[in-house]
Amino acid sequence: MSHYLSLMVTSKKDSRPAIVWFRRDLRLTDQAALGAAVASGAPVLPVFVLDDGKAGAWKAGGAARWWLHHSLTQLHAVLRHHGTGLVLRRGDSAEVILALAKEVDACAIHTGILPEPWERAADDAVAKHLKGTDCAFHRHPTVLLHDPDTITTQAGKPFGVFTPFANAFLRGVPIGTPVPAPKRIKGADLPASEDISDWALRPTITWDAQFADAWVPGEAGAAATLDRFLDEAVNGYDVGRNAVSKAGSSSLSPFLHWGEISPTQVWAATLHTDHPHTAGPVAYRRELIWREFAAHVLWHHPTVPEEPLRPEFKAFRWRRDPRALKAWQRGQTGVPIVDAGMRQLWSIGWMHNRVRMITASYLVKHLLVPWEDGQAWFWETLVDADLGNNSVNWQWVAGCGADAAPFFRIFNPVLQGTKFDPDGDYVRRWVPELTKLDTRFIHEPWAAPNTALAAAGIILGKTYPKPMIDLAEGRARALAALRDTGGKRADQLV
Known part of the structure; x- marks a missing residue:
């Protein structure tokens, strides 16, 4: 090939855009997919696809969608500052990416490697379709x-x-x-993009009012x-x-x-x-x-969000109890540290990790509500809802998953509250009904004498709930259910 012809071929190749398919890697710094596209010399076409179909029940929940709205908005602004922008499309992610590659005659698609089953399926579909074509598909470690x-x-x-x-x-x-963000990105001509406001990612009922005070996505x-x-x-x-x-x-x-x-x-x-x-x-x-x-x-184990890793727990006798689940979701169980955590979650889309363990243990052990119900609520209300962390951690608490804590290890929420919130500051912040209660009783108001309750303006069952179940009774019931699970004794399930 002559030098002149080589230059012509290189020029033609370099004029074809390289698509950067953003997913859960919404940044410019240390972003291997973006870095590879920039290094190729091709014009860069950043795109994000909202695909609610393949994820099914695990499409982003309400709190996560709030975050995504603001994160995408910030990413677009930063990309504009660097010489390009962010194209937004909706639909089946593999189909949308392949259609876009054809639309712009892309020379390559760069994206991150994600562990979610539907993301891996989309990658496989794109790779299979592009095999043997002149559009390369590159996957990079980004998450x-x-x-x-x-x-x-x-x-x-x-x-x-x-x-x-x-x-x-x-x-x-x-x-x-870590690799610094590119100083400038040679942007491709941007094709038509959807408007993020049309995606309605923010909740229509403003239960997210405190999110902006707690978080700055991006x-x-x-x-x-x-x-x-x-x-x-x-x-x-x-x-x-x-x-x-x-x-x-x-x-x-x-x-x-x-x-x-x-x-x-x-x-x-x-x-x-x-x-x-x-x-x-x-x-x-x-x-x-x-x-x-x-x-x-x-x-x-791609089925871990739906199935216990330890098969004996498929026979566990959970209690489907919509009333108990709703009280737990609303922070109305009558157990202060549990209620504080659930109200923090609802208010800012996040909960302290120690309290996540306490609230989860209370749901699946004292109330015997299936771990899947708790997992689903966290998925809807956490801004950091992550399929791997959410499912593995819930199974850990429930004793049915990887490296799980044995089911018979049951957190006592009073002792946990006393140990990790000794002055009751956390409870008082999120359960204002108990603000004036003496610290000695802040984690078990049912044990307070009537004089202490009256001084704090508390009427159990009216201004603050009575406990849904006696903690000792709940523990005994959970252990009984464990003994009945598939005929296994507690010591056989460690």
């Missing part, structure tokens, strides 16, 4: 630190227990250096949240993460879920603190590894 197919047990199987997984992860996963909000965590909380994270009334957690979970910050960025940031290998940063990095573990489990 996880590890490739779920590369970490296995010595027997070559996926991990089902966290500690061995964490050890293998620390031994075998090289974590690179890459800039993620960076600011990480900076606050590094400045104020990471060094004491190992202890502070359990103090439910304090700002001891990172609050990065929704930003990580939507990919407004990469796990590589967060991991690297904890290594650049003054004391990166002390208990706080080490404990936080272990939480990042748990996130990888949840994705690992989902990758290898």
